[in-house]
Amino acid sequence: MSFQLPDLPYAEDALEPAISAKTVFFHHNKHEAAYLSNTNKLIEGTAFENDSLEDIIRKADGALFNNAAQSWNHAFYFRQFTAEKGLMPEGRLKEKIEKKWGSFEHFKDEFVINGVGQFGSGWVWLIKNKNNELEILKTANAGNPLTMEGCVPLLTFDVWEHAYYLDYQNRRGDGLHALWDIINWREIEKRFV
Numbered sequence: 503m504s505f506q507l508p509d510l511p512y513a514e515d516a517l518e519p520a521i522s523a524k525t526v527f528f529h530h531n532k533h534e535a536a537y538l539s540n541t542n543k544l545i546e547g548t549a550f551e552n553d554s555l556e557d558i559i560r561k562a563d564g565a566l567f568n569n570a571a572q573s574w575n576h577a578f579y580f581r582q583f584t585a586e587k588g589l590m591p592e593g594r595l596k597e598k599i600e601k602k603w604g605s606f607e608h609f610k611d612e613f614v615i616n617g618v619g620q621f622g623s624g625w626v627w628l629i630k631n632k633n634n635e636l637e638i639l640k641t642a643n644a645g646n647p648l649t650m651e652g653c654v655p656l657l658t659f660d661v662w663e664h665a666y667y668l669d670y671q672n673r674r675g676d677g678l679h680a681l682w683d684i685i686n687w688r689e690i691e692k693r694f695v
């Protein structure tokens with residue numbers, strides 16, 4: 503099986519000003535595409551050839567883990583955005599966030615603090631853990647919560663420099679804060695099952 507680059511569910515310029523069309527283009531068509539291409543090369547003729555990306559992430563290590571996890575992480579990342587600005591969480595997810603962090607605003611601040619605090623490259627995640635509790639988690643490099651027992655990833659911000667440097671240079675926190683405006687909370691709620 504060969505993995506294909508997923509289409510974006512919006513135009514490349516739809517996320518401006520939070521993420522420029524140029525960043526979306528390079529991030530999706532160059533970085534994400536390269537991780538997928540590397541994954542396809544690495545599984546060819548191996549026992550992983552017919553596995554899903556999720557299976558590969560749970561079983562592989564080294565270069566294959568890194569490329570498969572980065573492929574999955576980026577597809578998950580781009581799918582969570584929308585051209586519709588300023589959506590807010592609703593229902594059970596909203597209640598859980600407010601119960602855990604006191605308010606949605608406080609949750610957003612904590613999430614970005616964790617993203618800024620990730621030394622070097624990585625990701626910051628909102629997950630549902632094995633006890634059904636919401637949790638903010640940082641992972642280094644290609645790290646992915648699917649490798650942790652019972653973890654369901656809900657939301658992620660990419661903190662690799664390639665995700666924000668064209669638009670925000672060294673201001674990682676500004677780049678992360680800007681993303682709240684373009685989160686498709688209806689998609690995140692679907693992940694919260």
Ligand SMILES: [Fe+2]
Pocket residue numbers: 529533576660662664665
């Ligand atoms: Fe990235």
